[in-house]
Amino acid sequence: MTARALPRDTGALRRTTGLFIVLALLCLPWADIAVHTLAPGRELGRLAQGLLWPQWPTVRTLGEAIASTLAFAFQGVALGAAAGFGLALLYRLRAVRWFAASLRAVHELFWALLFIQLFGLSALAGVLAIAVPYAGIFAKVYGELFEETDPAPRRALPTQTSRLSSLVFTTLPQAWPHMAAYTRYRLECGIRSSAVLGFIGLPTLGYHLESLLRQGFYAEAAPFFYALLLLIATQHRWCRGWLIPALLLAAVWWLPPVAPVNGTLIWQFLTHDIVPAPLRSGTDALPWLMDLWHGQLWPGLINTLVLAMLSLVVMGLLGVILFPAVSKLFGNRWTRGAGHGVLVVLRSLPEYLLAFIALILLGPSMLPAIIALGLHNGAIIGHLIGQYSNTLILREDAARGMNRYFFEVLPRQFRLFLAFSLYRFETVIRETAILGMLGIPTIGFFIDSAFAEFRFDRAVLLLAASAVLNIGVDALARHTRRRLYLRRTVQVC
Template sequence: MAAPRRLAASRVLAGFGLATLVALLLADLDLARPDPWLTLRRIGGGLVAPQIGDPAALARAAALTVAFAVCGVFAGALAGFGLSFGYRLRPIRGLCILVRSVHELFWALLLLGITGLGPLTGVLAIALPYAGIFAKVFAEYLAEADPAAGRALPRRTPPLSRLLWSRLPLALPELGAYTLYRLECGLRSSAVLGFVGLPTLGYLLETDFRQANYGAAAATLGVYLALILPIRYWMRLRLVPLWLGISVWLLSRHPTPPMGDGALWRFMNDAVPAPIRSGDWAGLWPWLGKLLGDQALPGVIATLILSQLALALAAAVAVIGFPLIVRRVAGRMGALLGHLALVLSRSIPDYMLAFLILQVTGPSMIPAILALGLHNGAIIAHLMGRQGDALVPKLRPDAPRGLRLAAWELLPRLSGNFFALCLYRWEIIVRDSAILGLLGIATLGFYVDAAVQELRTDRAVLLLMVAAMLTLGIDTLSGWIRARMRLSAPGMRRAEPEQAEAA
């Protein structure tokens, strides 16, 4: 049977370009603020003169941000490590796909009804999706380890023992490096959990902005950046037991609000659709049709519109941004400044960045598009810039410099990686577009949040299932396009291209 015809990059680009134009026509791009420049000036004044009103509260929020991240990531790593040995089994693989397709904030919203605003909610909200991610990545690392050592074992050695004694020792350095990389992601997730009420830096940031206390908000943002920017220096593998012990101690001292007996049972009962709980099976289909038609369908459409525009912006940011960190293009000082700009853009979580822009523009798709485009574009640009720097010594001696080098030499050579990275990030952008509905944008997250606020757990669970299926559908479509284009990003795992940073 003949191999399927290769999908041309021009056709993919034309298809995404057409989708972007359609999304641009349908998007809500109105500025709701009467005077956004006045708000911007006030925020700028706060950034210039940050104020630490309560140092003890700020220090405690910073410590709990780190504690939630460390405990959540290592709980997820432990669970993912165990699941990775059976990842080839369809039920385990399906479970991992399901838990990682739901955003940490969605998990937190669900868990609030079971464990309340306690430490367990924050730890599980990070650990559950990360367990699915770790299982997939760890399984790939183990599968790709050199099998030569296994040939020295007796022929009748059980498969699990063969894996533990031959492949695991070879994969351990990569497992450790990836876990440290995930800690950086976990720190971003932990900070964002403050927006649903957990006592992390995100909670202080939201409170200060709601009260127009921009100086205190700037101080909180500065503390967050002071934690995450040098994380590779203070979070070393040999120091992990120390940080884990301190984090467990901090969370054990944090008060847990009483939830009453039977909280889990009440949640499971409320998650059953209302017609079934009342015994009205005939009313199930009308209930389902109304929910899907009035909330799920508009939410899916808004999520796809937002994510398409964000993907287009991310692609533009990547093309413009990657030459900024190539020394032969931008120069030594220019590359340093470009690297700083990209690090800042990818270090601030897209949800937090959207919240900050929302204070200026008001509720519309604009802050979400800008936040998702800048954050994901900076990630792609950083990876392409590293690849471009590695390509420069291999170019011919008379190769041009500056922008001509980027346009005529580097970009054509990196075009395959560019498409691959954009398609990798597409699924993540769609997942994050759904969660940005918590900020008032009418994506799926908006309807999930409304259902949670109204204590309609059955509606929230069904809408989360729709969000998960949408994410999985985009991931499948992205994989199909990459396969038809025969794309792969050199030096990057199939699971997460940005994990190359962990190397």
């Protein structure tokens, strides 16, 4: 890039950042960020007391919850990785890319609600709920890794070499280290997803957390909270390459992915229940669609975007504030250790669980969701920027303290920060939609209500609208990254 082009590019970065901030400020009048509880401080004190003095369940109860959480995660991620690998081989085809995008655009909890209608509260429903969206995610990441490999080894092969041989001997060896690293990271995400499935009745750690926290039994919930945190925070230590096949076999043995299948009910669901009511009855569909649009679709989509924009800005602010806590360019060994511990906790806890706890403390509004999304994703951004900042080389006479932060490090990391934030935007949209199941009036609130009322035709249409919104936001973020010449692939994000 020429010296003359650089200022224009820097100006584009500033304008893009300013645009997001302005959009978030414009969203504020439509956001309900009030505190609706009478004494949030008292409830926070009870929560802290419960965490400090936990009441431990029986070893069997805790052990079964942990085993089920891991079983869903291992099977779902393994099946998703296998399907995603198959899709990645054809990822150059536009139809495959759109299909993968549609799979990952729907949150695991929404997939779970669908599969529960087909297979009941079974192991198969939970495994598929994780595997299906993860297949779309793996397809995208693996496909991009294949595209970014060096083509020189493939060109050196004899012309008669089959595509399978070319894949095995040239493409896979280059992409495999990154694929393995990303799959291990996705397993960490799978454990979080598995825990959250407990909030809709599957027997994971989240099932116990939801029932105990909702009743205010914080001391009884604390052991399950610590177990989830410990599983995720130490996953990189106990999940070694040679141990993964054994753990996967143990997961299948503990929780076989089977379910009682009633072909008649499945056929009725696919051919009757999800068909829009006007088509089933032969009446005019326009009044039905307009009622759905004005009553649920439009307010749900607007609230989803409002919440996502506010959460994106909070996430970004927390990311740039938190990254010095883990950077070698600031503080000392002790402060970095403490900062790393805080970020690990915030990164490990699912947004859904954080929002559920904040909802208990602050009452039903958008504020708990903004806090949860901001803390979790801000911690991820802060961790990533902090790790990359360790590669910066400063002059020996470089400024220190706040001057180093504002004038040396932050300007050089800002492009990376914006790339990470745009990559997280798709995730923020997905999580924003699903937080509606906690009562926040996003599109997920209306989807959950439709399932609860057995109006599956409305539920599927609302799910499709949520997926289209997610795909649109992903395309916009990708276009923005391309226009600003930001990093194309961020595998750990």
